[in-house]
Amino acid sequence: MSHSRAAEDEVDRLIAAWQQERPDLDVTPLEVLSRVSRLSRHLDRARRAAFAEHDLESWEFDVLTALRRAGRPYELSPGALLRATLVTSGTMTNRIDRMVASGLVTRHPDPEDRRGVLVRLTAQGVERVDAAFAGLLRRERELLAGLGEREQRALAALLHTLLVPFDASDGGSH
Known part of the structure; x- marks a missing residue:
C-alpha cells in the first residue's frame, strides 16, 4: 500500500482481503474511493447531528441555506429552490408547506409574475439556519483536525x- 500510516483502517483490511483473494486485480482505486465513500457516510452522520442540534432536518437545511445564500431579502421562487435542491415539484411544495407551518419561511406573491410566488426566510428561519451553519462548520473543522x-x-x-x-x-x- 502506498501510505505509511501506523494505524490500519477498514479500507486497509478490505484491500488486503481482495489482494489475498484476487491477486490478479489492481485494487488501487479502492485506496482512494472506498475511503471517500466511508468518509461521506461519516460526514453525513456529522451533518445530521449538527442539524438536529438546531431542530432541523437535512432537507430543511438545504432549503434554508439556498434561501440564505440568495441574499436579502432571502427569497427565491419555488422553481429556483427546485434547481438548488434537486427534488420534484411535489416534494418541494410539501417541504415549503411544512416550513411555512413551522414558521421558518413565508410565501409572498411574486411582484414580477402575477401567477408566481416567492418563498422568503422569516427572522426565525435566518436565526436557525445561521446557527445550524455555524454548528456544521464547527463539526466539519473537527473532522478535518487531523x-x-x-x-x-x-x-x-x-x-x-x-x-x-x-x-x-x-x-x-x-
Whole structure:
C-alpha cells in the first residue's frame, strides 16, 4: 500500500482481503474511493447531528441555506429552490408547506409574475439556519483536525479535480 500510516483502517483490511483473494486485480482505486465513500457516510452522520442540534432536518437545511445564500431579502421562487435542491415539484411544495407551518419561511406573491410566488426566510428561519451553519462548520473543522491547513488545501484541490467532470456532465446541478 502506498501510505505509511501506523494505524490500519477498514479500507486497509478490505484491500488486503481482495489482494489475498484476487491477486490478479489492481485494487488501487479502492485506496482512494472506498475511503471517500466511508468518509461521506461519516460526514453525513456529522451533518445530521449538527442539524438536529438546531431542530432541523437535512432537507430543511438545504432549503434554508439556498434561501440564505440568495441574499436579502432571502427569497427565491419555488422553481429556483427546485434547481438548488434537486427534488420534484411535489416534494418541494410539501417541504415549503411544512416550513411555512413551522414558521421558518413565508410565501409572498411574486411582484414580477402575477401567477408566481416567492418563498422568503422569516427572522426565525435566518436565526436557525445561521446557527445550524455555524454548528456544521464547527463539526466539519473537527473532522478535518487531523490535517494541517496545507494538507486541507491540497485535498480540496485534488477532490475538485475529481469532481469537476461529474458536475460538468450533469450540468453542474449539484
